[in-house]
Amino acid sequence: MFSRRTFVASAFSAIALPAHSQTAPWPNKPIRLVVPYAPGGTTDVVARVIAEYLGKRLGQNIIVDNKPGKGAMVGTAMVAKAPPDGYTLLMSVISGLTISPTLYGGGDFDPMADFIHISIASTNPSVLVVNPAFEAKTFKDYVDYAKANPGKLAYATSGAGSSNHLLGVRLAQVISAEMVHVPYRGAGPAMVDTIAGNVPSMFDSLPSAAPHIKAGKVRALAVSSNQRNPAFPDVPTMKEAGYPDLISYSWFGISVPAKTPAPIVDRIATEMQAVLKEPAVVKRWEEIGAEPSTMTPAEVTRFVQEEIDKWTPVVKSSGAKPD
Missing domain, CATH: 3.40.190.150 (Bordetella uptake gene, domain 1)
Incomplete structure (x- = not known):
C-alpha cells in the first residue's frame, strides 16, 4: 500500500521523467x-x-x-x-x-x-591575379619581373599557412627569386587590397577570385591546375608555362x-x-x-x-x- 509521500513522488516521476529521458531527434535547433x-x-x-x-x-x-x-x-x-x-x-x-x-x-x-x-x-585550383594597372600581362612577365626586382614584388594571400602561401613560396623557389608575402586574415580582405592596388598581386583559390576576374577588377595570369579550368578556358596553367612543380589544389x-x-x-x-x-x-x-x-x-x-x-x-x- 502506497503512502501519500510515495504516491506524490511516483506521480512526479511519471510526469518529469519523459521530459529528461526522451531525446529529441537531431537536428531540432539551428x-x-x-x-x-x-x-x-x-x-x-x-x-x-x-x-x-x-x-x-x-x-x-x-x-x-x-x-x-x-x-x-x-x-x-x-x-x-x-x-x-x-x-x-x-x-x-x-x-x-x-x-x-x-x-x-x-x-x-x-x-x-x-x-x-x-x-x-x-x-x-589556385589562380595568380594582378591589379589591372600592374605591368605584368602574362605569367612569364610576372616571373621576369620577380627575377629583375628581388625583394620588391609582393603577393597577398588569405594568410600564412594557406595553400596559396605555400604556392607563392614554391614559385619563388623554382624561379630563384625573392618575393614578399603579405598575409591577410582571409581572402576577402586580401582581394580588396589587390583590387585597390595596395598590393600588386595575389594567389587566391579560384572560386573566390572568379567574380572579380569576370568583372575585370583583377587580371588572371595563370591557374595551378593540371589542365585549364573550364570556367576560365583562356587562362593558361602554370604547368603550360613550364612549371609542373606548381600544380596545386x-x-x-x-x-x-x-x-x-x-x-x-x-x-x-x-x-x-x-x-x-x-x-x-x-x-x-x-x-x-x-x-x-x-x-x-x-x-x-x-x-x-x-x-x-x-x-x-x-x-x-x-x-x-x-x-
Missing part, C-alpha cells in the same frame, strides 16, 4: 558552421552555399560563423573543443588541418584524433568534433552527397571553377591523413614562416 577565415574568400563562398542547401535538407537554419586567425587554426581549434552533438560543424580546409599545424609548430588540437571528417565539398570539407554520434555523421554524409548533386549547386560550382567530391567519410579520413603526410615535409623544407 546549426553553426564555423568558417576559419574571414568573409569573402573561397572558404566563405563555399560555406554559404553548403549552409543554404544542407540547411534545407536538414530542416534547420545553418548559421555561418567566421572565426579567422592563425592560418585557420583558431576556428579549427574552436570546433575541436565544441560539444560532439552535431550542432557545431567545421568548414575544414587544407591549411587548418594539414599545413598550419606544422607551420605554427603544432596546435591545441589533433587534426585526426579530434575530428570526424565527413565530406569534401569541393576541390579548387585546395579543398574544403565538413568535419565535426570526435565522438559525434554515428547516426548524425551518417545523416550529414548522406545529405552532403545530395547537396552536391543539386542542380543549383552543380551550376554554382561550374561558375566558380570548383569540383565536387563523392568521397565517403572513410575515404575523406584517408584523404586528410594523406594530405598531412604530403604537406608536412613540404612545409618543413620550404622554410615558410608564420608571417
